[in-house]
Every structure is written in C-alpha cells, then in structure tokens.
Amino acid sequence: MTNQTSKQWAIETQDLDIFYGDFRAVKNVTLKIEPKKITSIIGPSGCGKSTVLRSFNRMNDFIPGAHVKGEVLFQGQNIYDPRIDPVQVRQRIGMVFQKPNPFPKSIYENIAWGAKINGYKESLNDLVEECLVKSALWDEVKDQLQKPALSLSGGQQQRLCIARALAVKPEIILMDEPCSALDPIATLKIEDLMRELSNQYTIIIVTHNMQQAGRASDFTAYFTMDTDRAGSMIEYGVTSQVFTNPTNKSTEDYISGRFG
Amino acid sequence: MQKSISISNGSPESLGIEHKRIFRNNKRWSENIIKMLLTLAGIVSIFTTIGIVYELGKESLLFFNLPGVTLRDFLTGTTWQPTIGKFGVLPLVTSTMITSLVAMFVAIPLGLGAAIFLSEYAADKTRKVLKPLLEILAGIPTVVYGYFALTFMTPILRGIFGQDNVEIYNMLSAGLVMGIMILPLISSMSEDALHAVPRSLRDAALGLGATKFETSIQIVFPAALSGIISAIILGISRAVGETMIVAIAAGSGPNFTFNPFKAAETMTGYIARISGGDLGYDTPDYNSIFAIGLLLFIVTLVLNMVSRAISRKYREVYE
Numbered sequence: 001m002t003n004q005t006s007k008q009w010a011i012e013t014q015d016l017d018i019f020y021g022d023f024r025a026v027k028n029v030t031l032k033i034e035p036k037k038i039t040s041i042i043g044p045s046g047c048g049k050s051t052v053l054r055s056f057n058r059m060n061d062f063i064p065g066a067h068v069k070g071e072v073l074f075q076g077q078n079i080y081d082p083r084i085d086p087v088q089v090r091q092r093i094g095m096v097f098q099k100p101n102p103f104p105k106s107i108y109e110n111i112a113w114g115a116k117i118n119g120y121k122e123s124l125n126d127l128v129e130e131c132l133v134k135s136a137l138w139d140e141v142k143d144q145l146q147k148p149a150l151s152l153s154g155g156q157q158q159r160l161c162i163a164r165a166l167a168v169k170p171e172i173i174l175m176d177e178p179c180s181a182l183d184p185i186a187t188l189k190i191e192d193l194m195r196e197l198s199n200q201y202t203i204i205i206v207t208h209n210m211q212q213a214g215r216a217s218d219f220t221a222y223f224t225m226d227t228d229r230a231g232s233m234i235e236y237g238v239t240s241q242v243f244t245n246p247t248n249k250s251t252e253d254y255i256s257g258r259f260g
Numbered sequence: 261m262q263k264s265i266s267i268s269n270g271s272p273e274s275l276g277i278e279h280k281r282i283f284r285n286n287k288r289w290s291e292n293i294i295k296m297l298l299t300l301a302g303i304v305s306i307f308t309t310i311g312i313v314y315e316l317g318k319e320s321l322l323f324f325n326l327p328g329v330t331l332r333d334f335l336t337g338t339t340w341q342p343t344i345g346k347f348g349v350l351p352l353v354t355s356t357m358i359t360s361l362v363a364m365f366v367a368i369p370l371g372l373g374a375a376i377f378l379s380e381y382a383a384d385k386t387r388k389v390l391k392p393l394l395e396i397l398a399g400i401p402t403v404v405y406g407y408f409a410l411t412f413m414t415p416i417l418r419g420i421f422g423q424d425n426v427e428i429y430n431m432l433s434a435g436l437v438m439g440i441m442i443l444p445l446i447s448s449m450s451e452d453a454l455h456a457v458p459r460s461l462r463d464a465a466l467g468l469g470a471t472k473f474e475t476s477i478q479i480v481f482p483a484a485l486s487g488i489i490s491a492i493i494l495g496i497s498r499a500v501g502e503t504m505i506v507a508i509a510a511g512s513g514p515n516f517t518f519n520p521f522k523a524a525e526t527m528t529g530y531i532a533r534i535s536g537g538d539l540g541y542d543t544p545d546y547n548s549i550f551a552i553g554l555l556l557f558i559v560t561l562v563l564n565m566v567s568r569a570i571s572r573k574y575r576e577v578y579e
Contacts, residue, residue: 059463059466062466087471088469090466090469094468097460101460102464103461103464103479103483104461114468114469168468
C-alpha cells in the first residue's frame with residue numbers, strides 16, 4: 001500500500017472496539033481505507049464484518065446497547081465525537097443493504113426522497129436521471145419512473161438502492177453483502193457498477209463471496225473470530241496479494257475454502 | 261431386521277406377509293369432532309348476526325307501518341317527539357355525529373402520537389411497560405367513564421367556558437371522555453401496524469441521512485397506513501355505538517343543535533333510555549328504537565366496509 005505521511009484516507013480506524021452491551025463483538029481494528037478504491041471485508045460468519053461496516057456510518061447507533069471504543073476518522077474527524085451529528089455522517093457515508101429494500105413508493109420517489117429531505121434545491125428530475133444513469137438502470141426504467149419500485153426485479157431493485165444512495169451525494173458507499181440475494185447475472189452487473197462508481201466514490205463492501213472479493217476489489221481485509229468470540233482483523237492488503245500470497249495461515253485456509 | 265423385499269420383483273404378492281404394513285382404518289374421530297365444534301362456533305356467530313338483522317328488520321317494519329310514519333320523514337325530519345307523532349331522526353343523528361367527532365379529535369392525534377412514540381422512539385423496555393398500561397384504559401367500564409365525564413370533565417369545561425355557556429349535560433364533555441376511552445384502541449392497533457413495518461425500511465431511510473422523525477412520518481407511517489386507517493375507522497364505529505358515556509353525560513332529550521356545549525341525546529342514548537324505561541310493548545316509541553338500531557347497524561356496517569376497502573386500496577406491500 002502506498003503510504004505518504006500526509007495521506008488523506010477515506011476512513012481510518014485506530015484500535016477500534018465495538019460492543020453490544022458488555023459483549024465485545026469486534027476488537028482492535030486498525031484499518032486505513034484507500035479513497036476511490038474498492039475495499040472488501042471478508043471472513044467467516046460472526047466475525048463482525050457487518051458490525052465494522054455499520055460502525056463506519058453509525059448505523060449501529062440504532063441497535064440498543066451498541067457502542068464503540070476508539071476512533072473512526074472520516075477526513076480526519078472522529079465521527080464518534082459527541083459534537084458530530086450522526087445524521088450528517090450518514091448523508092456523506094451512504095449504505096446499501098443485504099436485501100434490496102426500496103421504499104414502497106415509485107421508482108422516481110425512491111431516488112428523490114433522500115435528496116428532498118436533505119434540502120436538495122436543484123431539479124429533482126435531473127438528479128433522478130443522473131443517479132439512474134450512474135447506477136446503470138436508466139435504460140431499463142426511464143419510461144416507467146412512476147411505477148412502484150417493488151415491481152422491479154431483485155437485481156434492478158438493488159441497483160435502485162444504489163441509485164438512491166447516490167442521490168444524497170455521499171463520498172463513501174458502504175455495501176453490506178449487496179449481492180447475497182441476487183442471481184449470478186445480477187451480481188455481475190452490480191460488480192461492474194461498483195467498478196464504474198469507484199472512479200468517484202470510495203466503496204467498502206462486505207461479502208461472503210470469495211470470488212467476488214477477488215475479482216471486484218482493490219483491497220481486502222480478512223476478519224476472523226478470536227477465541228473470546230470477538231472478531232478481529234487478521235490480514236489487510238492489496239487484494240491480489242491477500243489472495244495469492246496470504247501471510248496468515250487462517251486467511252489462506254479461509255480463502256482456499258477449507259472453512260467458512 | 262432382515263429385508264427380503266426384492267426390487268426386481270416388487271408385486272404385492274411377492275412381499276412376505278410379515279413385512280406387510282397395513283394402513284389402519286381411518287378412525288380419527290377426535291379430528292372430526294374438533295372440526296365439527298369449530299364449524300359450530302362459526303355458525304353460531306353467523307346465525308346470531310342473522311337473528312339480530314331479522315329482529316331489527318321485523319320491528320322496524322312495524323314502526324314504518326305505523327300511520328303517519330314515513331321513511332322520508334324519519335330520515336329528514338328535524339324533530340323527534342314521539343308523543344306528538346314527530347319522528348325525525350336527525351336530532352339524534354347530529355348528536356351522535358358531534359360526540360363522535362369530538363371523540364375522534366381527541367383519540368386520533370393522541371392515539372397516533374402514542375403509537376409513533378411507542379413504536380419508533382420508546383426503548384423496548386419502555387414499550388413493554390407502557391403499552392399494556394395504555395390498554396388498561398380500554399378495560400375501564402364505560403359507566404365509570406360516563407360519571408368521569410359528568411362529575412370531572414363537565415365542571416372543568418364549565419369552569420373554562422362559563423356556567424352560562426356550558427350546560428350540565430353537554431355533548432363536548434361526553435365526546436372528550438369518549439375520545440380518551442377510544443385512545444388505547446387506536447394507539448394499540450396503530451402501534452401494531454407500525455411495528456410490523458420491516459426494520460429494513462427504517463434502515464434504508466436512516467442510511468440516507470434521514471432523521472428519526474422523517475423516517476417515522478414519511479416512510480414508516482405510510483407503509484403502515486392501511487392498518488392505521490382500519491384502527492381509526494374501528495375507533496369511529498366504537499364512538500358511534502358507544503352508549504353509556506353519552507347516556508350519562510350528553511343529556512337525555514333529543515335536541516337538534518350543532519353546539520357541543522348543549523345537551524342532546526344520541527341515537528344510542530335514546531335506545532338505552534326507552535328500552536330501560538316503562539314504555540309498553542308496541543307503542544310507537546318502543547318500535548322506533550328498532551328503526552334507530554337498524555340505522556346504527558347500517559352506519560357501522562358501512563364504516564367497516566369502508567375500512568376494508570381503504571385498507572385494501574392503500575395496502576403498501578413492502579416485501
């Protein structure tokens with residue numbers, strides 16, 4: 001990894017611990033995310049991948065008892081600083097979820113809603129088109145913007161969810177297993193889209209799919225569960241490096257499919 | 261156990277008799293009895309309804325066959341004075357409308373506010389304590405509510421608006437207390453509807469940088485709208501049909517007025533008074549309560565049908 005002294009990381013954590021009540025779910029995560037690249041987080045079930053991802057835009061705030069120790073720096077600012085408004089954090093660090101979860105509204109309204117509540121002043125029509133073009137959905141839905149979003153296929157719904165996240169103009173997009181509910185063709189479309197979007201956005205993706213991490217990400221972080229059931233990061237580096245020449249035995253076992 | 265079944269020669273005759281497993285006769289009597297009992301339970305409620313409709317219809321016919329009583333006068337007349345042969349139901353209807361309207365003015369905002377608080381804001385523990393507490397309100401006998409209206413609410417209203425303006429028996433007091441009675445029905449049913457909206461929709465909204473309030477009002481509330489509308493309409497039916505509170509606190513004399521400070525008898529209040537009084541069988545007054553009962557029945561039936569239609573129309577399928 002490149003490492004300049006004054007490097008501006010997209011997200012930087014230092015000895016991050018995440019708790020659910022008294023239970024430490026994730027420990028000692030020190031991670032620097034490269035801006036405008038795709039970073040994947042992989043690891044066996046229960047190792048805290050999603051927990052870490054959700055800590056990056058304070059989505060864990062809504063889980064009773066969840067709290068963090070340590071810092072998550074976004075452009076040098078700790079997003080857990082009490083003076084920071086978590087609502088603003090989520091506007092700048094967007095999220096796409098495991099199951100496509102469009103609002104039960106029209107396609108148009110799905111995209112426009114986030115912009116409206118954030119006080120978007122310019123033309124909503126232009127914004128909707130722009131976001132749908134960016135998420136490679138425009139050609140498929142341009143004639144049916146008023147149709148309910150739930151009439152779309154699962155893959156289209158997930159791309160709509162990505163378009164919806166883009167409409168808020170985030171700088172980082174967090175994706176929590178975005179393809180786990182999709183078929184292989186829809187999955188490939190999302191991966192192509194991620195590649196396209198990484199020109200403008202930092203993307204962090206949690207995935208269970210080893211091939212996906214291998215082919216679609218620039219960097220890979222491997223997490224595993226420790227004996228105290230707390231997840232921790234075992235290995236982190238350039239994806240090709242992690243996949244072909246892992247430094248850790250556990251990483252190698254997981255990647256080669258020996259467990260997980 | 262030795263298996264001697266040969267696949268190549270699988271005809272029944274070839275199976276050794278010791279390996280033959282015979283289906284026992286179908287003698288699950290208990291299952292049939294249970295089925296019968298359950299069917300009976302359904303039939304009883306259906307026949308009860310049919311019986312009520314029959315009785316209401318029959319007695320109403322007697323009423324409308326009385327000399328000088330016409331359906332048109334009944335539905336459009338503004339004076340209800342059976343002694344002089346005036347059977348215009350409107351005074352009773354307006355009183356029912358006003359008390360119900362006042363009740364809904366109390367119950368809808370408070371009930372929905374409580375529902376949104378419980379479902380979206382309250383911690384799980386708070387919710388588990390508060391919801392049953394609120395539902396206790398629904399368990400208070402309505403006669404208690406009636407006296408609460410008469411001896412607690414009315415003096416307060418008279419204190420605020422003046423003794424000269426507010427009559428001792430008045431529709432406002434009865435309506436307000438009726439609203440409190442209906443509040444738990446609306447809040448509890450709406451809370452169920454809000455709570456049933458999947459977590460993933462809230463996550464989606466919050467993840468876009470929406471505040472909790474924006475998420476609750478603009479995403480969760482519309483998704484639960486069909487259930488909420490059903491709750492409100494059920495609340496209205498409850499208000500229209502409520503008897504004890506209005507009988508005690510709203511006054512006992514038909515009065516064609518839209519002023520909630522005045523006393524005016526509702527449809528239900530009238531029915532209660534006549535059926536509890538010493539009027540003889542087959543007097544016009546007596547027969548008239550069945551006509552009013554039928555009208556009430558039709559009103560609540562229509563409300564229920566509207567409720568079903570609306571909840572079908574606005575059902576937002578969220579998965």
